[in-house]
Amino acid sequence: MKKITEKTYQARINQILLYIQQHLDEDISLDRLADLACFSSYHFHRIFRGIVGESIKEYIRRLKLERAVWQLRSTKQSILQIALQAGFETHASFIRAFQKMFRKTPSQVRLLKKGALFNPKEISHIKPIGELIMNVTIKTIEPIKVAYMRHIGPYQEATTTWDKLKTWAQQHKLDFTNKLFIGVGYDDPEVTPAAKLRYDACISVADNIKADGEVGIQVLPGGEYATVTHQGPYYELAEVYAWLIGTWLPQSGRDADNVSCFEIYLNAPEHTKPENLLTEIYLALT
Numbered sequence: 001m002k003k004i005t006e007k008t009y010q011a012r013i014n015q016i017l018l019y020i021q022q023h024l025d026e027d028i029s030l031d032r033l034a035d036l037a038c039f040s041s042y043h044f045h046r047i048f049r050g051i052v053g054e055s056i057k058e059y060i061r062r063l064k065l066e067r068a069v070w071q072l073r074s075t076k077q078s079i080l081q082i083a084l085q086a087g088f089e090t091h092a093s094f095i096r097a098f099q100k101m102f103r104k105t106p107s108q109v110r111l112l113k114k115g116a117l118f119n120p121k122e123i124s125h126i127k128p129i130g131e132l133i134m135n136v137t138i139k140t141i142e143p144i145k146v147a148y149m150r151h152i153g154p155y156q157e158a159t160t161t162w163d164k165l166k167t168w169a170q171q172h173k174l175d176f177t178n179k180l181f182i183g184v185g186y187d188d189p190e191v192t193p194a195a196k197l198r199y200d201a202c203i204s205v206a207d208n209i210k211a212d213g214e215v216g217i218q219v220l221p222g223g224e225y226a227t228v229t230h231q232g233p234y235y236e237l238a239e240v241y242a243w244l245i246g247t248w249l250p251q252s253g254r255d256a257d258n259v260s261c262f263e264i265y266l267n268a269p270e271h272t273k274p275e276n277l278l279t280e281i282y283l284a285l286t
Contacts, residue, residue: 009250012037013051020056024063025085030056040258043245045188050246055190061087065101068094072110079106134228134240136248138285143222146182146202147215154194155185156235162201168215169203180204182220183263189238202262221259225282226252229266233274237263237281244283259284 016037020028033056034044049055054062064086071082083094098106147169151161169176182202189197200218211217226248230240241261249256266278 005253006250009047010051012039013048016048017052017059020060021063024060024067025087028060040256042186042258042260043249043256045190046242046245047249048246049190049242051250057190061097062101065098068098068106069102069109072106073112079110082106134230134243134248136244136252137227138224139227139282140224141222141282144180144182144204144220145207145209145217146180146200146220147205147209147211147217148184148200148202149214150216151199151201152195153197155189155197155199158183158199158201161199165201165203165215168212172209172212174203174205174209176203181265181268183265184220184260185263186260220262221284223257223259224285226254226285227280227282229278229280231276231278233277234269234279237279240281244281249283255286257284257286 016033019033019036030045031041033048034041037044039047045056048059052059068082068086071077071085072079075082077085079094080091083091086094088094088097095105098104102109104112147165149161149165149168151158180203182204184200184202186198186200187196202218202220205217209217226244228240228244228248230237245256261284262282264280264282266280267276269277
């Protein structure tokens with residue numbers, strides 16, 4: 001077992017914060033940042049958000065907008081010039097983002113006296129993950145062979161894919177007794193455009209089941225996993241992932257393996273109220 005302390009996570013993230021600060025005007029890729037921090041690119045974004053309190057995109061944009069405040073107060077650059085330096089393609093988009101963050105327009109800021117910039121209570125750009133308290137269990141599992149169908153698009157629209165997979169299973173007379181219904185999401189919705197999100201709807205199957213057209217076969221890796229069970233609607237799972245990877249993991253003394261997380265659905269949404277849905281999340285550990 002690899003011992004990773006919370007201080008180690010913080011030190012890695014501090015290195016990234018310094019790098020971003022020093023390369024603010026460059027096109028910084030997530031893969032580059034993950035590599036510098038020695039985190040897997042799969043988990044890096046949630047670890048960053050859990051420790052910093054903002055997504056990487058939000059953090060970089062905030063730094064640029066805060067620098068824009070200094071430029072407005074201390075230079076004679078035009079608002080358009082400052083907007084372009086902040087990475088905005090248009091004057092209008094810069095105005096919208098600036099006003100959303102600071103509740104004042106750039107022109108208003110430029111006219112303010114130095115001692116009267118902002119009321120801190122007006123600024124709410126950092127989005128905390130929230131104080132979740134959940135029971136995490138460490139489990140060792142065997143590899144799981146599954147039949148799956150791939151869904152591309154928003155995760156909440158995977159219902160049609162699930163319906164097709166269940167129809168296939170019924171046509172092949174698969175007994176659903178003791179079968180696991182598993183979802184594997186490969187992308188973070190805060191990073192990947194919704195239209196390009198990848199998700200596999202999976203049903204555990206016996207060794208003799210073969211791939212069949214749209215239905216593929218894969219094996220989910222065995223090993224040691226951190227697991228947590230969430231009760232509630234599926235749209236709340238993003239916050240559970242953020243807490244598990246961004247808050248619990250740095251405090252656990254463990255490190256995440258570069259393996260996709262997966263979800264086991266313990267009851268069926270077609271027969272269960274959203275507030276009673278039970279979902280077990282699995283995070284692979286090294």
